[in-house]
Amino acid sequence: MNFVKRAGTSLGARKSKTAALLAIFLVICALLLGGFLLQAAAARQEADAQRSIGVDVTVRKEGLTPALADRLGALGPVHRYNAELAVRAGAQGFTPLASSVPEPGGTADGEKEKGALAVNGVRDSGMLLPFSYGSTKLTAGRGITPEDAGRDVAVIEQRLADKNRLKVGDTLQVRSADGKHTMPVTVVGIFQDPAQDPTMWTPPHELPGNRLYVLVGTAQKLSSGTATVREAVLKIGSPDQARQLHAETERLLGKGGFEFRVNDKAYKDQVLPIRRVGTFAGLLVWVIALAGALILGLIVMLQIRERRSELGVLLAMGEKKWKLIGQHAVEVAAVALPAVALAALAGSLAGQSAGEALLAHQDDKPVSAARAPDTEIAPPTVRVEPADVGKVAGIALGISLVSTVIPGIGILRLHPRSILTDTE
Known part of the structure; x- marks a missing residue:
């Protein structure tokens, strides 16, 4: 058988x-x-x-320009990045918030109005810690994304929106730091900052309600001189890629002279x-x-x-x-x-x-x-x-x-x- x-x-x-x-x-x-x-x-x-989640790498350097930040974001291990550029600007056609406590000294009204707004130029607002960790929440609209490149858009604080009855889709006229020209920006989002208004007199640009976010390119146009990026945050896949990124950053920025900080706790x-x-x-x-x-x-x-x-x-x-x-x-x-x-x-x-x-x-x-x-x-x-x-x-x-x-x-x-x- x-x-x-x-x-x-x-x-x-x-x-x-x-x-x-x-x-x-x-x-x-x-x-x-x-x-x-x-x-x-x-x-x-x-x-x-x-x-x-990935791993966040923060790069800081004196004289770090938006162009250099873009080149950092284009390095091999990086799959997402954000650059932050802070300037002061004035308002035209709407009223910034003012401290409820009388000013103790004599700052000229023109100077206060000129720099009443704290404008933060960003590439990707979702990578900002207050937004990513949820302490600052969007109450309407959306944040700023890389797809907004080339547009003049803004995300404003809820208190500023309430005072001026602003909503998503409205247009604001923001005056440059030197007062020579104004720029129209379209409100695409409204956020709520958990910080309370100070109990003592505070300059207008330091009030949490006078903070707004725009694209880095818009912030450059509003600056009165050569604007530099405060820091660039680069997101990579794993801590193993940090050494490679450091080497490529060193080739781009030169040895030494920059701060390279890795945050891999969440990872x-x-x-x-x-x-x-x-x-x-x-x-x-x-x-x-x-x-x-x-x-x-x-x-x-x-x-x-x-x-x-x-x-x-x-x-x-x-x-x-x-x-x-x-x-x-x-x-x-x-x-x-x-x-x-x-x-x-x-x-x-x-x-x-x-x-x-x-x-x-x-x-x-x-x-x-x-x-x-x-x-x-x-x-x-x-x-x-x-x-x-x-x-x-x-x-x-x-x-x-x-x-x-x-x-x-x-x-x-x-x-x-x-x-x-x-x-x-």
Whole structure:
């Protein structure tokens, strides 16, 4: 009889042992698939975290111009950046806020009006700490983004908007610091600064309500001289890229003379735990594969001992030894493949909830200690991919081969006469 058909007959005749072998293989395949799914989900979530959280690098230098800041933002590891340029400006056609406390000394009215507004030129307001960490909130409209380049737009404070009855879409006339020209800017957003108005007299440009954000190019036009960037904040994917960025910054700005500060706290709080889960999943796959091969090898070895008489008869009938080993391999493989299919079905049904339980635990951390609210990591996506099922099937078949070939070495040493005359 063909050894493949004989394997099928043997499985049918030994239903209880076949079911037990299927259950063992199902557990092994489910754990293997779970490891692969967890590994893939961790990799996807880590990539998402690197894009959304990343690592902030702050570069400061005397005489740092907007053009140099743009060149820093174009360096290889940088995928998002912001430059901040602060100037003072005046208002035309609307009234800036004034301190409710009388002024103690004699600043000229013209000087006060000339610099009543604190204008902050930015490229990406979402990267400013007050906005990213949620202490300053947008109450209407949106912030300033890189897509606004070339436009004259502004985000103003709620108190200034309330006093002048301004809303998103209105146009403000902002006068340059030297008073020589005015610029129309369109309000695209209104924010609320948590800072309270000072209880003592404060110059108008220091009042939180007189702060507004515009694009760096707009701030340059409003400045009365050569405007320099206060700092450039560069977002990179991981702390490992900080050394590369420092070297490229040094080539651009020259050695020394600049401050290079790396803030990777949010990255460590969020990304490293995800990476540890992925590493654990990879280790789990190897442990399960080795343990599965060992367990199944012992089971097959016991089966060979139980079936010595059967093997002896087959050998006496002239059956080749390699076909006996092949029969055992086919029996185990025939059980492994249905186990892979059942494991894939279980993974598609329960994989998402298991992945969330293991990967979403870091969301319980306080926002201030972990990350900015606008850069929350998306929930882990666990999905059964054909490649993962293929890897599980490959390992399962490999386990089948190892667990039958190694114990099968004993078959090669068997002799029909010794088996059939053995009384054990």
